[in-house]
Amino acid sequence: LGGAKFSTKIPLIKKFIEKTDYVIIAGAILNNFYKAAGFEVGKSVVEDGYDKEIVKLLKNEKILLPVDVVVLRGDKKVTTTPDTLEKGDIICDIGAESTKLIANLLGQSKLIVWNGPTGWYEKGFTKATRAIAESVAASKAHAIVGGGDTGLLVEKTLEKTKNKKVFVSTAGGATLDYLGNGTLPGIKALDQK
Numbered sequence: 239l240g241g242a243k244f245s246t247k248i249p250l251i252k253k254f255i256e257k258t259d260y261v262i263i264a265g266a267i268l269n270n271f272y273k274a275a276g277f278e279v280g281k282s283v284v285e286d287g288y289d290k291e292i293v294k295l296l297k298n299e300k301i302l303l304p305v306d307v308v309v310l311r312g313d314k315k316v317t318t319t320p321d322t323l324e325k326g327d328i329i330c331d332i333g334a335e336s337t338k339l340i341a342n343l344l345g346q347s348k349l350i351v352w353n354g355p356t357g358w359y360e361k362g363f364t365k366a367t368r369a370i371a372e373s374v375a376a377s378k379a380h381a382i383v384g385g386g387d388t389g390l391l392v393e394k395t396l397e398k399t400k401n402k403k404v405f406v407s408t409a410g411g412a413t414l415d416y417l418g419n420g421t422l423p424g425i426k427a428l429d430q431k
Contacts, residue, residue, distance in 0.1 A: 251295060
């Protein structure tokens, strides 16, 4: 799971933590997890009000956090580990080592559910997201990719591979709602008729 809003990911994390082998955290929501784990997050985007909930989630061994990140440190891009983040840093993407570890897990997976880019996509931090999209497209797993920038990137990658086991939703938020809650308002309305 990546992207920026932790609050939209809560139902999915809680549901899938019981049913999956791993829940990998990336994107801006990673900043919340690092902060709750006691790491410095500098000037990185953080959604306040979720520390207690995240601390509980961190106790679960299925939650995997990246081992390295790319940060803006002044005007330089630096790859660092969570324990060496500095007060002025802005976390912008996951690092190369984390990308390799994730790609390895994806290669062993039977089902992949992915929502949200791993990095600050709008500012050009797309390297890890692109690498993971290639890993998803190359895998033998069935995959569900939830919309937005991630969906567009995966679709472009799939054009090259012709992988038919990957479903790309055009609506990432609706995909999360459906996977987290098992239904959507439109489906409920149809069921009532």
